Amino acid sequence: MHYAELAKARAELTGPGGAFEIEVAEVMGHHIRTYKNALPSVRELWLMTRQFADRPYLVYGNERISYAQAHEAVDAVAAWLAAQGVVAGDRVAVAMRNYPEWMLIYWACVSSGIAVVGMNAWWMTEEMAYALADSAPKILFLDAERLARVNDRPAMAEGIMLVTVRVDSAVVPAGAAQVTPWSEVVARGGSMPDVMVDPDADACIFYTSGTTGNPKGAQLTHRGCISNLFSMMYAGASSALATQRATGVEPPAAPAIPVTLIATPLFHVTANNCGAYVTTAAGGTLVLTYRWDAGEALRLIAREKVTSMSGVPVMARELISHPEFETTDTSSLVSLGGGGAQVPPDLVLKIERQVATARPGTGYGMTETCGIITSIGGDFFVDRPDSCGPAMPCLEAKCVDDDGDTVPLGQVGELWVKGSAVIKGYINRPEATAASITDGWLHTGDIARMDGDGFIYIVDRKKDMVLRGGENVYCAEVEATVYRLEGIAECCVFGVPDERLGEEVGVAVVLKPGVSLSEAELTAHCAGLMAKYKVPRYVWFMDEALPRNASGKFLKRELRDRLSPEVAAA
Structure with missing residues (x-):
């Protein structure tokens, strides 16, 4: 394999005069790696796309919106927000499915210096109410399903101006400061x-589940988002350059106008x-879907000549x-893989064999790094399917022990990263910020290891978390919800391996004496308080106390090994 060529390509692209030249800058008190040629903010990214006026930008069902039409709508939304007194530094929340309006609102806000609060559309009423109180947006754009949540608890919208998107008629919460239909905003x-x-x-502000029961609002900066864009472009450029020099064969040209199926x-x-x-930076087309359906995705790939798909690995498998x-x-496909979860090695090889025109690829990252930490694709991924690739140039990476000391190369430790893509912190959570970011x-x-070529291998998770189909489910949050049921003596939530989703949520429960509870009652209780993906798929009612270690912590690995999905409560 051509790892020497990759090292040369990386050095050339990131060195003096390179397209992705790296420099060290002092940012918010820290000296960090950043891209010298990066755009100053996301505003400049959106404004530069005016040159693509005649190209199709957003496709949703039978709707097609050109870049010219998108800019007209984005300008109108930005002007309307300004007229409402929303200024740079304020927040605007978006709570809806992947409708075209989501992207139009997003660009209008970030181009005006307004922070977008991305509300998880899976959230139930209580979760949504928490995030609105936490982020305090001046405006909330929402669709019919999310409007129904607000109507369940009108107090959550008190003092917030609402804009309804794709809502024909609905009961309007009494506490809302003002309700405006989308048509009026753009008109x-x-x-x-x-x-x-x-x-x-x-x-x-993108929310990530919190280990203490409430989600944390991660502050993704303009610098971080632009850094991730440059990292994404660099990943493809470095891999292609190395492969070409090693083989002497010109790799297939990247599509002049990319078409991306947005499936998550x-x-x-x-x-x-x-x-x-x-895709936007390249003047490409975003194909949006109402929900994930593999058959519909195939029809869209054929109809729209999709070149890549943005999804989690289970979607590529399906x-x-x-x-x-x-x-x-x-x-038309040239790339297929996924992010949001590790791509199983067998899937890497299946994509390589079964998709004639596409190469496998993935990026490992986090909300807290505004996107990818590493990237790997093509020949490198086929050769090392258990790796997630090397760290991006704007990030330093190291594996550390419990004391924060770097472990020797090849040994496992918690992966730490530092650079321009790292978030500022968590809103209203200085303790959580301090616990997650050190200098x-x-x-x-x-938990990861790193080899001599800088390739990173994720081997385990230190966090008490279930990764279900790309969604983080924190065990403490689910346990806290289960404990709200009367009659629970103790419960322990953990991940259960699942071929389709990677992991499913399982819970072992011990009831108080004399209490009777069914699996259906437990899951219905959870479903009323949290997003569907967090609700336990497997429930075991135990006749004895759950196993603990000397410090009183549940032995989750022992439970996972002992309890079979086949014998979970029916």
Whole structure:
């Protein structure tokens, strides 16, 4: 394999005069690696796409929106926000499915210096109420399903102006400061406000589940989001350059106008920062879906000539396993893989063998790094399918022991990263910020090792978390919800291996004497308080106390090994 060529390509691209030249800058008290040629803010990224006016930008069902139409709508939204007194530094929340309006609102806000609060569309009423109180947005854009949540608890919208998107008619919460339909917002027209956006201002607030029961609002800065865009472009450029020099064969040219199928929610960095940013910067087309369906995805790939798909690994597996895969024209695909979870080695090889025109690829990252930490694809991924690739140039990476000391090369430790892509912190959570970031170094919570070529291998998770289909489910949050049921003596939540989703949520429960509870009652209770993906799939009612170690902590690994899904409560 051509790892020497990769090292040379990386040095050339990131060295003096290189397209991805790295420099060290002092940012918020820390000396960090950053891209010298990076755009100063996300505003500049969006404004530069005016040159693509005649190209199709957003496709949703039978709707097609060109870049010219998108800019007209974005300008109108930005002008409307300014007229409402929303200024740089304020927050605007978006709570909806992946409708075209999501992206239009996003660009209007970030181009005006307003932070977008990405509300998880899976959230139930209580979770949504918490995030609104935590982030305190001035405006909330929401669809019919999220409006129903607000109507369940009108107090959550008190003092917040609402804009309804794709809502024909609905009961309007009495406590809302004002309710405006989307049609009125865009009908007014207007111009984008002329503002200067601080590179270290918040571009968006994306929530990540918290180990103490409440989600944490991660502050993704303009510098961080642009750094991730440059990392995404660099990853493809370095791999292609190394492969070409090693083989003497010109790699297939990247599509002149990329077409990306966005299959995961836009309130996650996988779809937004990695999928939408890169495609938008190239003047490409984003194909949005109402929900994930492998058959519909295949039809869209054929119809729209999709070149890549932004999704989690299970989606790629379901795509190539679908009965219609062999008879569908997928010849436009050049890349297939996933982010948000590790791609199993067997899937890497299946993509390589079964998709004639596409190469496997993935990026490992976090909300807290505005996107990818590492990237790997093509020949390198096929050769090392258990690796997630080397760290991006704007990030330093090291594996450390429990004392924060770097472990020798090849040994495992918690992966820490530092650089321009790392978030500013968590809103209203100084303790959580301090616990997660030490002198600029982000604690990823993943146990990893690094080889001599700089390739990183994720081997375990230090965090008490279940990774279900790309969604983080923190065990403490689910346990806290289960304990709200009367009659629970103790419970322990852990991940159960699942071929399709990677992991499912399982819970072992001990009831108080004389209490009777069914699995259906427990799951219905959870479903009423939290997003569906967090609700336990497997429930075991135990006749004896759960195993603990000397310090009183549950032995989750022992439970995972002991309890079989086949004998969970029916």
